[in-house]
Amino acid sequence: MFPLQLTPLAKTNLSLGNQTIVSAGGMFELGFFKPGQLSNYYIGMWYSKQVASEMTVVWVANREIPVSDRFSSVLSIFDGNLVLVNESKTPVWSTNLNSTTNSGSVQAVLLDSGNLVLKAGSSNNTSETLWQSFDHPTHTLLQGGKLGFNKITNHTQILTSWKNLEDPAPGFYSLELALDESNSSILLWNRSKQYWTSGSWDETSHMFNAIPEMRLNYFFNYSYVTNENESYFTYSPKNPKIVSRYLLSASGQIQLLRMENSKQWKLVWSQPRQCDVYASCGAFSSCKPTSLNYCKCLKGFEPNQQSDWDLQFYSGGCSRRTGVKCGNAAGDGFLEVNSGSFPDNRQYEGFLSIESCRSACLNECQCTAYGYDNGCSIWHGDVLNLHEVEANDGDGRTLYIRAAASDIKEKRVIKPSLLIAIVSTITGLIVVIFGYFLWKKTTGKKREHKKNHNESKSKFDVGGGKDDAELPIFGLRAIVAATNNFAEANKLGEGGFGPVYKGILAENQEVAIKRLSKRSGQGHEEFMNELKLIAKLQHTSLVRLLGCCLEDEEMILIYEYMPNRSLDKLLFDASEKIELNWGRRFRIIEGIAQGVLYIHKYSRLKIIHRDLKASNILLDGDLNPKISDFGMARIFGINQIEANTNRVVGTYGYMSPEYARYGHFSEKLDVFSFGVLLLEIVSGKKNTAFHCFEHSPTLAGWAWELWKEERGMEVIDESIRETCQLDEAFRCIHVGFLCVQEAPADRPTMSSVIRMLQGNESTSLPPSKEPAFSTHGNSNLVRSSEMPTIFSHNSVTMSLPKGR
Numbered sequence: 001m002f003p004l005q006l007t008p009l010a011k012t013n014l015s016l017g018n019q020t021i022v023s024a025g026g027m028f029e030l031g032f033f034k035p036g037q038l039s040n041y042y043i044g045m046w047y048s049k050q051v052a053s054e055m056t057v058v059w060v061a062n063r064e065i066p067v068s069d070r071f072s073s074v075l076s077i078f079d080g081n082l083v084l085v086n087e088s089k090t091p092v093w094s095t096n097l098n099s100t101t102n103s104g105s106v107q108a109v110l111l112d113s114g115n116l117v118l119k120a121g122s123s124n125n126t127s128e129t130l131w132q133s134f135d136h137p138t139h140t141l142l143q144g145g146k147l148g149f150n151k152i153t154n155h156t157q158i159l160t161s162w163k164n165l166e167d168p169a170p171g172f173y174s175l176e177l178a179l180d181e182s183n184s185s186i187l188l189w190n191r192s193k194q195y196w197t198s199g200s201w202d203e204t205s206h207m208f209n210a211i212p213e214m215r216l217n218y219f220f221n222y223s224y225v226t227n228e229n230e231s232y233f234t235y236s237p238k239n240p241k242i243v244s245r246y247l248l249s250a251s252g253q254i255q256l257l258r259m260e261n262s263k264q265w266k267l268v269w270s271q272p273r274q275c276d277v278y279a280s281c282g283a284f285s286s287c288k289p290t291s292l293n294y295c296k297c298l299k300g301f302e303p304n305q306q307s308d309w310d311l312q313f314y315s316g317g318c319s320r321r322t323g324v325k326c327g328n329a330a331g332d333g334f335l336e337v338n339s340g341s342f343p344d345n346r347q348y349e350g351f352l353s354i355e356s357c358r359s360a361c362l363n364e365c366q367c368t369a370y371g372y373d374n375g376c377s378i379w380h381g382d383v384l385n386l387h388e389v390e391a392n393d394g395d396g397r398t399l400y401i402r403a404a405a406s407d408i409k410e411k412r413v414i415k416p417s418l419l420i421a422i423v424s425t426i427t428g429l430i431v432v433i434f435g436y437f438l439w440k441k442t443t444g445k446k447r448e449h450k451k452n453h454n455e456s457k458s459k460f461d462v463g464g465g466k467d468d469a470e471l472p473i474f475g476l477r478a479i480v481a482a483t484n485n486f487a488e489a490n491k492l493g494e495g496g497f498g499p500v501y502k503g504i505l506a507e508n509q510e511v512a513i514k515r516l517s518k519r520s521g522q523g524h525e526e527f528m529n530e531l532k533l534i535a536k537l538q539h540t541s542l543v544r545l546l547g548c549c550l551e552d553e554e555m556i557l558i559y560e561y562m563p564n565r566s567l568d569k570l571l572f573d574a575s576e577k578i579e580l581n582w583g584r585r586f587r588i589i590e591g592i593a594q595g596v597l598y599i600h601k602y603s604r605l606k607i608i609h610r611d612l613k614a615s616n617i618l619l620d621g622d623l624n625p626k627i628s629d630f631g632m633a634r635i636f637g638i639n640q641i642e643a644n645t646n647r648v649v650g651t652y653g654y655m656s657p658e659y660a661r662y663g664h665f666s667e668k669l670d671v672f673s674f675g676v677l678l679l680e681i682v683s684g685k686k687n688t689a690f691h692c693f694e695h696s697p698t699l700a701g702w703a704w705e706l707w708k709e710e711r712g713m714e715v716i717d718e719s720i721r722e723t724c725q726l727d728e729a730f731r732c733i734h735v736g737f738l739c740v741q742e743a744p745a746d747r748p749t750m751s752s753v754i755r756m757l758q759g760n761e762s763t764s765l766p767p768s769k770e771p772a773f774s775t776h777g778n779s780n781l782v783r784s785s786e787m788p789t790i791f792s793h794n795s796v797t798m799s800l801p802k803g804r
Contacts, residue, residue, distance in 0.1 A: 018070070025112040026050050032070040033057060036166025040066030043075060043084055043093070044168070045114060045133070051243060053263040058114055058140040058245060059133050062093035063168040077106050080130065082118055095131040106130065114142040138168070141235075141246035147186065148177045148225075148232025157232065159248040173252040177233060184224060185210075186233060188272070190252060196272045201233075213269035215767070219258065219726060220244070239713075239726070244268070252277045260725065268727065275387050282317020283382035284401070286337065296388065299335050300407035317382070322404035326365035333408045334358070334370070334400035340387035342371050342397050343379060352376035361402065371399045471535045472547035479503065479549050479556055483513055492565075497526065497631060502561065510561040511546060515554070526631035527555045533630045536604050541595030543618055543628040562626060564619035571614055572686050577717070582724035584623050585681050589732060590757060591625040592617060596674055597750040599633075600667050606636040608665060611650045612673035614680055634665070653687045653698070657772045658744055668744035671753070672772070675739025679703055682732050684717030700740045700771035703733065731757065737768035 020031035029048050032041045033055065043061040046052075062084055067073040072087035084093040095118055107127075109117050115134045121127030134145045139161050141147055149156040156179075161171035174189045178197075185208060186198040199210030201224040207214035214222060219242055222235050237244060243259035256268040275287035281295035282304070288294060297303055301318035324332045352360060357376030361367035369379040383401065482503030483490050492500045492512065503513045516527055534545040549556035567588065570576045580588075592612075599607040609630065616629045632650060650659070656672035658664045676687050679699050687699040703715045713721060716729050735756050741747050746769060748756070756765055 021110050022048065023110045023112045023114075027112040028058075028110060028114045030110050030116060032067075032073075035168060038066075038166055040068055041070040041073070042066050042168055045110070045116065047243070051259065051263065052265070056245075056265070057168070058138075058142060059116070060138050060168045063138060063162075063170065065092040067092060077108065077118075080106055080120075082108050082131070097131055113144050115144075139171075139248050143236050143244060144234065146232040146234050147175065148230060149179065150230045152229055159246075161248045161252065162250045164250050171250050173248055173250075175248050175254060177231060181226065181231065184226070184231075188252065188254065190278065195278070196276075198271070211269075211271055213256075213271075219268075219730075242726070251280050258727065261723075266727070279384040281386075283384055284318040284320075286339065286386040286388040288388040298337055298386075298401055300401070300403040317384075320404070322406050324402055324404050327363055331405035332362070333403060333405065334361075335403045335408060337386060337399045337401055338389050339397050339399050340389050342373065342377060342399065343369075343383055343385050345379065345381075345384065346371075346377045347380045348376070348378040350376050358400065361400070367402060369399055369401045371397060373397055471531070471545065474505075474547050474549045474556075474558060476549055476551040476554055476556075478505070479513060479554075479558075482511070486515065497629070503558070510563075512559040512561050514557040514559065516556070527557070529633060530629070530631040531557065533605065533607060533633055533635070537599065537607075537630075539595055539598045539603070541591045541598065541625055541627060543626040559628070560626075562618035563621050564623055566615045566628075567617040567619060567625065567681075568614035568686070570619070571681060571684060577684055577719055579623070580720075582720045582729065585720070586725070586728055586732070588617070588619075588623070588625045589678055589681055590754070592627065592674065592677065593750060593754050593757060595625070595627045596670055597754060599627075600670065600750050608634045608636060608667060609670050609673075610634060610659075610665065611654070612670055612677060613651050613654045614677060614686075617677070656744065657742060666744060667749065668747045671739050671747045671750060674750070674753070675736045675747075676700065678732055678736040678739065679715075682717065682729055682736070683715050684719065698771065698773045700737065701773065704737065704771050707733065707737070731765070734765050734768065737771060738766065740771040741769050742772040743769075 018032070020029040022029050026048050027050075028045055030045050031043070033044050033046065034041050035057070042063065044057045045059040046055050046057045065086075067084070067086040069087040073085065075082070075084050077083070081097050082095045083091055086092050097118075106118060106120050109119060111117060113134075115132050117129055117133075118131040119127040120130055134142070135155065135157060137145055137147075137157055137159055139159055141159060146157050147159065156176060159175040161173040163169040163171040172190055176187055176189070178185045178187050184201040187194055188196040197210060198208035201208055203224070205215065206222050206224075219237055219239065220235050221238060222233075224233050225231065235246075245257055247255045247257060249255055253270045253272065255270040257265045258268050260266050275294060281287045284301045285295050285297050285303075288296065297318035300321055302321050303318055348360075352375075354372040354376070357370050357372055357378070360376070361370040361378050364378070366380040367378055368381060369383050371377045371379075383399070386399070480486070482505050483501045486499075486501055490501045490503065492502050494500065497514060498516045499514075501513045501515065503511045505511055531545070531548055534543070538544075543562070544560045545557060546560060547558045549558070564570070570580055596609070596612065599605075599609060607630070609627065609632075611629060611632045612627070616627065618626045618628050620626060650673075652660075654673040654676050656665075656669045659669045659672075676699065680687055683699065683703065685699055685702075689699075706712060706714050712730055712733060713726075715733055716724060716726075720729075735748075735753055738746075738748055738756075739753065
């Protein structure tokens, strides 16, 4: 590799060939590169392999005039300028300075910031900057770079997109600071047409009003500077270890990207939205902003070979699978497409009827589509810029795309007589089925009175119906043998329900055996509740109930064994938490969220857990989470939203205010508990440890104060602070705050929680209000003295110091 500094010294010419100039810290390289399948070469700058796994070009010198032979082309310092000459010794690019500086004292230095600087002088202390690439950005704005203009020299710093993914030549799009000082905004242009603006700069919130994603300033400091000499926008990371860049893509999107630990770029946010970019998906395709893959070919069309939608660059669009013919005789017709609006490039607009409009298009050989919206519109050639909407969306427009007969499937119309026959048959079947189940229910009750619970029974029917789960019954003798007569050595822990033992059944199957204590505050009701609920719940994030034992007044539940114990044992132990790196913590958060969503929405029963906390999250051998302890859970009707109780149960610190005070509960109680648990997982701190703090009675209150002061990094557990994915960690904190808000209506549903956790940073999170119980003033419970309350002991229901 060539040295850091490019100087004339003994020779003024330097042929790079396939070698590169590397910055001092190894961040950037400068040299020749050949994009894609092109045969030409460019002098450019990119991140080194120690930073990015794939070449990421951030600056190009000769983007308008490439060279064909990199070995014969020469980069030199001549007459005070940095000059590139091609194989014919013709200058193709230069810094173009009118300099009187002696060429012998000029040197070019590639800095670790990605700034290529041309200096005059023998040392950095005395050198004068003659030219720098930061003043001449191409399609990328690097950290510390500027987008603006110099009022003294009238020089502007503008981003200009590449022509396409493989061609660095100037493209259609440019990004610049508004030259009107009264309009402190950034403008995006498509050639000479302005079609997006950032909105004006808000000095208070340090963001542009039309870019709500900038509110999520977890990582970056944004600045808009204007004075008598210059006006510019710049940004820098709060953590100097973060590597990021702004890219103006060939599709016209401004994208903020951040480097992950995997050396892969991750999109933080983008503007305008992909589907807001004109013709971003190409011809005869539609763009759906809610879809993972934005672009989709219309029915009867297939992608062109040059399309590349995965990279979110301009698409070559789609072409017909089958050609269409002119006129009615061919049997061709139209396919309906629901679009948010009609394409702009219509060739005809008039007041024909919809039938006349259809006929006019069908008989016109150049017509490719027609639409009707208080008048007829007809399109020729490519149909561009379709935005897919649902068929029942009232804001949509129906566009009729011309299609070959083979691509059109006729819709079958059901005759009225056939419809009546179908309805009558279905009604009869419903009556028969209802009668059958009524008979089964009556006879089932009679049989139930005759049933004897003894060892001869091998199954326990937890519901009574044919479709309910049947649970294996274990004899007490087998349980005693499995636990060595409930030996203290096999005891895993004890919670409000009673002790839990490790047991080994036949075929060496390890199980956790939960035995109701006669001293337990939770009795027969909680036992039967858990028995019936868990047997009916099947989800990877819920602990699996294997059987039960009801014999000699013993009430025992047998669960799958969780070798990594409960979450609290690892999370709150300084020596154990090293097992929980950020990747595992985030997977645990997602798993818990999926489990809660399942019991709220997708299980056979709609269930409110009411005691969600770290000690009730068990971890399997791979540290996957399993929600346990449904003894306090409540079943809701499918359409039931809320309920009240005179018997408040749960764990102090995880109860929502409306439940702790008034016994009022809903799904939002579990959402509140999940928010507390989420903050515990991120911070590694136990919520109950904050009760004695003077200014922060809760974990959420402590975290909120740091968050408001932009000290969110201090909320993250110190053991993972340097290695975690900061965007995910901050997003989790933000979601946690949303979950622990005072009013239930302000808290998100678990469906929304999962979308926010899994969404990329281009998904804006709503602002959060101050958490409930964040000050002593709002933390007092005002329950009626007549309302009984059951709290889990020592903040756990199933407290397990060992594996189970």
